[in-house]
Amino acid sequence: MVEKQILMAFIAVLVLIGIDVLLGIFVGLKTGKFDVRVLPQFLQTAVVPYAGGLVVLLAGSYFVPEVKAAFAATIAALTLKYIADVNDKLKLLFGKVLPEPLQPK
Numbered sequence: 001m002v003e004k005q006i007l008m009a010f011i012a013v014l015v016l017i018g019i020d021v022l023l024g025i026f027v028g029l030k031t032g033k034f035d036v037r038v039l040p041q042f043l044q045t046a047v048v049p050y051a052g053g054l055v056v057l058l059a060g061s062y063f064v065p066e067v068k069a070a071f072a073a074t075i076a077a078l079t080l081k082y083i084a085d086v087n088d089k090l091k092l093l094f095g096k097v098l099p100e101p102l103q104p105k
Contacts, residue, residue, distance in 0.1 A: 006068065009075045010058050016082035017047060023089035030093060050078060 028034030
């Protein structure tokens, strides 16, 4: 059985991906650049590959324990990526979001 921590990390990244997508839609609506006809292509090229890759690694870590390290590294990288993306979108929507020490230089 897949360990609880691995499953929770998987769910956390999927939630971050969902938040990023929703914020991207809100930014598009705010700037007037949102086009519902482009949304399926965006999901196909920018969301499904990440989610699908995670599912493959999750399944692989179930059958081959050594894959857990690759899964953990991927989860860590995607978590950082999506936190940065969410922060950027929140800045576009509301201005400065993270406190100054956490802002990249």
